[in-house]
Amino acid sequence: MPAESRTLAQRLMRWETLILGLIVVAWIVGAGLSGDFLSADSFTTASLDLSEVALMALPMALLVVAAEIDLSVASILALSSACMGELWNSGQTIEIIFLECILIGAACGAVNGFLVTRLGLPSLAVTIGTLSLFRGLAFVVIGDQSVTDFPSTWTDRAFGNFGSTAIPNTMVLFGVLAVIFAVLLHGTGFGRKIFAIGANEEAARFSGVRVKRIKFWLFVLSGAVAGLAGVVISLRNSTAAANVGTGFELTVVTAVVLGGVSIFGGKGSLGGVILALVLLGSINKALTLSDSISSYWIQIVTGTLLIGSVLVPNLAVRAREARAHNFHGRRQWPWRTRVDTSRPQEESA
Amino acid sequence: MSAQTETASGGAVAPEAGAEARRRTDVIFRVRELGIVGALGLLILVTALIEPRFVEADSLRNLALNAAIFAILAAGQTLVLVTRNVDLSVSSVLALSAFMAGTLLSDHPSLPIPIVFLLGMGLGAAAGALNGFLVTFGRVPALVVTLGTLYAFRGLAFLWTDGRQVNAETLPDSFLNIGTGTILGIPTLALIALVVVLIVGQYLRDFRSGRELYAIGSSPEAARLAGVRTDRRVLSAFVIAGALAGLGGVLFTARFGTVDATAGNGYEFTVIAAAVVGGVTINGGSGSVYGAAIGAVLLGTITSSLIVLKVDSFWQQAAVGALLITAIAFDRWIGLRLDAALRQRSARRAG
Numbered sequence: 001m002p003a004e005s006r007t008l009a010q011r012l013m014r015w016e017t018l019i020l021g022l023i024v025v026a027w028i029v030g031a032g033l034s035g036d037f038l039s040a041d042s043f044t045t046a047s048l049d050l051s052e053v054a055l056m057a058l059p060m061a062l063l064v065v066a067a068e069i070d071l072s073v074a075s076i077l078a079l080s081s082a083c084m085g086e087l088w089n090s091g092q093t094i095e096i097i098f099l100e101c102i103l104i105g106a107a108c109g110a111v112n113g114f115l116v117t118r119l120g121l122p123s124l125a126v127t128i129g130t131l132s133l134f135r136g137l138a139f140v141v142i143g144d145q146s147v148t149d150f151p152s153t154w155t156d157r158a159f160g161n162f163g164s165t166a167i168p169n170t171m172v173l174f175g176v177l178a179v180i181f182a183v184l185l186h187g188t189g190f191g192r193k194i195f196a197i198g199a200n201e202e203a204a205r206f207s208g209v210r211v212k213r214i215k216f217w218l219f220v221l222s223g224a225v226a227g228l229a230g231v232v233i234s235l236r237n238s239t240a241a242a243n244v245g246t247g248f249e250l251t252v253v254t255a256v257v258l259g260g261v262s263i264f265g266g267k268g269s270l271g272g273v274i275l276a277l278v279l280l281g282s283i284n285k286a287l288t289l290s291d292s293i294s295s296y297w298i299q300i301v302t303g304t305l306l307i308g309s310v311l312v313p314n315l316a317v318r319a320r321e322a323r324a325h326n327f328h329g330r331r332q333w334p335w336r337t338r339v340d341t342s343r344p345q346e347e348s349a
Numbered sequence: 350m351s352a353q354t355e356t357a358s359g360g361a362v363a364p365e366a367g368a369e370a371r372r373r374t375d376v377i378f379r380v381r382e383l384g385i386v387g388a389l390g391l392l393i394l395v396t397a398l399i400e401p402r403f404v405e406a407d408s409l410r411n412l413a414l415n416a417a418i419f420a421i422l423a424a425g426q427t428l429v430l431v432t433r434n435v436d437l438s439v440s441s442v443l444a445l446s447a448f449m450a451g452t453l454l455s456d457h458p459s460l461p462i463p464i465v466f467l468l469g470m471g472l473g474a475a476a477g478a479l480n481g482f483l484v485t486f487g488r489v490p491a492l493v494v495t496l497g498t499l500y501a502f503r504g505l506a507f508l509w510t511d512g513r514q515v516n517a518e519t520l521p522d523s524f525l526n527i528g529t530g531t532i533l534g535i536p537t538l539a540l541i542a543l544v545v546v547l548i549v550g551q552y553l554r555d556f557r558s559g560r561e562l563y564a565i566g567s568s569p570e571a572a573r574l575a576g577v578r579t580d581r582r583v584l585s586a587f588v589i590a591g592a593l594a595g596l597g598g599v600l601f602t603a604r605f606g607t608v609d610a611t612a613g614n615g616y617e618f619t620v621i622a623a624a625v626v627g628g629v630t631i632n633g634g635s636g637s638v639y640g641a642a643i644g645a646v647l648l649g650t651i652t653s654s655l656i657v658l659k660v661d662s663f664w665q666q667a668a669v670g671a672l673l674i675t676a677i678a679f680d681r682w683i684g685l686r687l688d689a690a691l692r693q694r695s696a697r698r699a700g
Contacts, residue, residue, distance in 0.1 A: 136667025
């Protein structure tokens, strides 16, 4: 259906343009609120603060496109951080520990993936459970202790900028992963299968897509990146502890949904998610720097944007439908069939 | 899913077959609720055998106190979950209502306490109405709406409190007694929770509009075609959930006395976990308020019994997560068994 995919592309294009517009607004407002906003330093700190959320948003975008969700990412991050601290205390080489933490994250993701794909459990419920489980395990591993004596070569790297630029090293890491994920989602058959699964899982299965296997690996990927994010946050703060990143899961989901990925799957682009991250970072920084506006507004603005990002396009569709409805001049029930309160059900033809 | 089969069999099959299927599903639902009661009983028994003081009146009173607010929130969450929606914003609504109750009573100690409760529930209902309106009229997925309002309401709470906090010393004793006092040896808070759970539970179980929530959760489209006013029902589910979160907020203030903008932070997942452990499915159409309330008691009891058993408190959270996963895996297993049983039966009939 080339016509339909074109309109979809047009819509995504419009959505991304809209976020770009909001970013410009945020920058203008930010510059107006504080003279420090449009500076290299403010870019560095704003993007550093968002490093882990940004990393975890990449695989989350793929999962949500496949109509699944992983709320346990922040807890995997914490478990990774806790294990990193304990492993470092046990005297292992730091580079080996990095790998181990990523593997631990991947194992956590495999647990999620197993429960969702093999036992057929809803990912929302499963990952609320593992959110608690993995965070709990993080506390079991390290307790309320923290480990702070990581080698300064690595903590400096995690905290520092790339060469003499104002770009933090963590953002370079994010950039590399973002390119890989973008190619994966938008440039490969694997990515097209992810969209197919999200759009209609049944149809995808009947066309030979190995739905369960792909979903399983998406959860593993999400866990591995969360494990990596755990390493990054531990190095960046020079602290490994079990309570790091509490609530990050909600920020990650916010970035993905704000980026135009449909929570019901099948729609979205990684470009949108990256722009949404820029927008969230800009709002955060602008309101933090401002003296006149309380930084409490960050949450209010974020929440409103999140709802607005889905509400406004919906209302536009609704207005169009109402016009079409008037045009036909009679009441038809199908005009209300597209209600987003339900997951799209596959019709058995 | 079990629930879909339940409503489908209740409505579509011939009357006597429907009655039989209903009996069968009733048995299974009872198994589900009995299962959680059994798990709770076993947990208390084992803990009591190891540490007899666990079942002394004081300790049991504490259990009831800790579970009360969660049971009320879980009752509201059940209504929303049953319609195949979710309300993540309850914790933020709780914070707003808790702070409102605290400031009102600090500034006007003579204010009648029922008025404070009404205002708290009214505030919660308004917040719930906003959620429900965005979900039904705005057609925004509930997960997105309530994630947004979770942030927005929490932000409002921070803005409103502006770093201040309400302290127990400034609150009237008659109000604090609701949170800490007892009637005939039973904590007042637990009695309130019991009444709320019974009312909401009976509403969902026996009232037409309550049953319609199940129909919506099983198949929104079928419910609409059957003449259920789905938008109105979903909206009312959110309003009730919001009002109960508001009530939870007022009770939070009565219980703890100290309230700031972080009140109830992170409760959203605990409340959903309680409901899901109690047999409410996240995909809607199945579960009961009673199950959810017992789920809340079970989660609270696990925490207390781990403390009593001197298990490292760090294991608590992990245990709660493991229990939640076990519960949904168990639900899935029951659902598969039920589907198989119903299929077999209808095959026998057809043959």
